[in-house]
Structures are given as structure tokens and as C-alpha cells.
Amino acid sequence: MIRRCPQCGTAADDKYGFCYKCGHEFPKIEMDAKACPLCGFINPEEADYCVKCGTPLVFKQQFEKTSTTTLGPIVIQKEVVQNPAEHTQKRTSRWLILFGYIFSILGGILGLIIAIYLSTRKDPVARKHGHIQLAIFAFYIALIAIFYLTGNIPPEAIAQYRQMLAGNFTSI
Template sequence: MSEKICPVCGVTLPEQAKFCYNCGSKLVEEIKVLVCEVCGYENEVGSRYCISCGSILTGALESTAEKESGRRIDIEFKPSKVQEHKKEKEVKQRKRKRFKVSSTQIFYVGLAVVFLGLVAYGVMRKEKEKAVDVHQLPEINSEIMAEINKLRERVNSNPDDMQATLKLANLLHDVHIFDQAVEYYRRYLERNESDPDARVDMGICLFELGRVNEAIAEMEKALSYAPNHQLALYNLGVVNLAIGNVEKAREYFKKCIDVNPNADVAQKAKRMLEQHKF
């Protein structure tokens, strides 16, 4: 059975009741309207625009009642407990909505700050991945793994085979198995200490493993044997930039360019200087 609430005392009454049996108040039919915040005109529920001034309707519904004359007037009465609870619920919902929007905005602002804070490192990392991998990265498949296993057996059976040892280290480097690559580079460099290419490659693997100080040491040692080794100079710039040694990075990038400005790695060093506004 349909019910309605007495607007004065809040008692629940049958739908057909015209007077409240609790307080005796005369019951009038409530009409919900949308009041225009610009001109004050009362528009019908569901309207998007005010028919009086054309403004967008954004206000809350307001209650009115019809007198016997048929004109609309505002109902002035003390809100019932049910109505107060409903109003409090609506206020809480609006607050949650505002909070949700605010949180979203804060999230995106924070995300933008983090992005700006890491963009320099991200660009540097991308360039490093292009430059430090001297060998083109092949797809890791069964054939490559078979070749790695074959070389491993060959080296283990003949530790003096430095050619196979270096080839195994390079192949492990190419497929990003950096920890094992370092092991075989070390074996090779024990017999071929002055090979700058092998030292730079091992330094790259150490950097990828997060062993930055060791990486710098190996690359600097490569320069002691080959002072104009452009790849060593460039990668030392990259590694120093990654850990925040901006002045050192600038120094190495410029040295790399001075060795041979037309080389590909020199062009990459120029781009790094331009991108980071050294």
C-alpha cells in the first residue's frame, strides 16, 4: 500500500489521507520543481534548461505544494526526521563526488611530477640501450640457446680457448644474461687484460646489473689502454648521467665527440648534450 509522510511531525500516513491523525495538520500534495539559480523560475523536474532565461539547471529539487487555488507556494514546515536523514545522505554523496574528482586531479598532477622528474633518466636510458649494445640483440630461441650451451661445453672442456670464451661472453651479453656474461668476460680478461672492447662490454653488463661503481672502473680501465675509445667515452657519459654526475657526463660526451665528430656514437653524444641542455 502506498504511503506518505506528514510534513509537520513525520508520521507515516496512508496515501489517501488528507489530514494527519497524529498532529491534525492538513496534508497538501508536494510538487518537486527545479528552481533556476539565475532567474528563480520554477521549472519542471527533468528540465535541462530554464524555460524563462535559458540557463542550465544545476540546482537541487525543491518541494512546493498546491493550494486549492492551484498556485504554487513554498511549504514552510519543520523537516521530518526522514527528510533530514535524506538530506544528510544527499550532502554526503555530493561530498564524496567532490572528493573523488579532487583525488583524480591529485593523482594526475602527481603522475605528471613523477614523469617530469624521471624524463631525463628515461631519455638517457633509451639512448644507452641503443649505444651500449654493440651487438644487435637476437631473438632468444632454441638455436641461440643451443649455441650458448655448445660454447659453454667447449669452454669448460678447454679453459684455455679464449676465442670461445669471448664469443660465449658476447652471446650471453647479447641475450641479456648479464651475470653469466660478466663471469666469462672476467675469464677472458685474465688472459687479455688490455682488450678495451671486452672491458667496455663487461662494464655495460655490470651497469645493467646495478653494479655502477664496478662498471665505471672497467670502462675507465679500458680508456687507460685506449684513451680515444669512443664507445667507452660515450658509455661513461651515460653511466655518470644515470647516477647524477652531470659534470662528468658532460666531460665524457664532449671527449667522445672530439675523437671523431662524424661517428655514429659521436652523433648520439651530441643528442645527449642537446636533450639535457648541458
């Protein structure tokens, strides 16, 4: 626990039993529910904070006999963004991944372009999703090939599709 050295005023961890700056030996504090871990003041039973210094009485819950459960401390960690460009890139990749899946499932050329773009990224998550989207396209190509070879798609449909791509499409 952290205590303030009475000799030099340094806040020091007393797990060693002495101040690391001046060598003052800390007096032993009994781990009592009423004793303050910082200053050692004996507080009233109903106090949650030390009456003398305001330190939270962290040992109070551990030593209460009526409590059946002990809750650990709540730790909130803030994500520190060291490189803002990386953070923006991650957000962009999320949108590209989402749109890539939408256009891949719909079978558009835009989905193929996004899938190839994501497959070439350094970010392993974006690369993985790009590969999955390319696999979706490969599945569609294999499915079309199977339908063509079994006769479910007539050769005239492929010829009409080629004409449509060339800009020479006439109505059926």
C-alpha cells in the first residue's frame, strides 16, 4: 500500500517496510477494517473513507464477515492512440470491409475491386477479410461454371451478356 513517509514526505510503497528515499522504517499497520491504509487512523465502523485523510478504506470489504461476495476493483483503461493516422486507417478499413462484403455478396465488380484492395493491405484483419471476399467471388465463378456445364445456363445467355458488356445489347 502507498503511504507518505513521516520523515521526508515522499509517497512510498511500504511493501518493503521502509521509505526508499530516506530509509525511514514504516510502523506496522494491522489490516483492520477500521484502520486507514495511508495514515493508520482508526475510523468509525460505518465510514467508507478515512475521516482524517479521505483515503478509501479498501480493506473494509475484505474483512467484513457479513459480506458473502467480494468484488474486485473496476479498472477502466483508455485506449491510447499513438498514431492518429493508424486509427483513421482502422476506421476506414472497417467501412471498406463492410462495403466489400455487401458488394461481394451482390456479385458486383466494385466488390471485387474492394476485395483485391483489402487483400493487399498490411493490416492482417483487412487482408483476411479481403481473402474471404475473394473466396466469395471464386465460389460464384465456380457456381456459374457448374451451371453452364450442366446446361442450366444456356450458351445464348453468355453471348447476350458479352454483347451487353460490349455495348451492343439489343432487347430480347
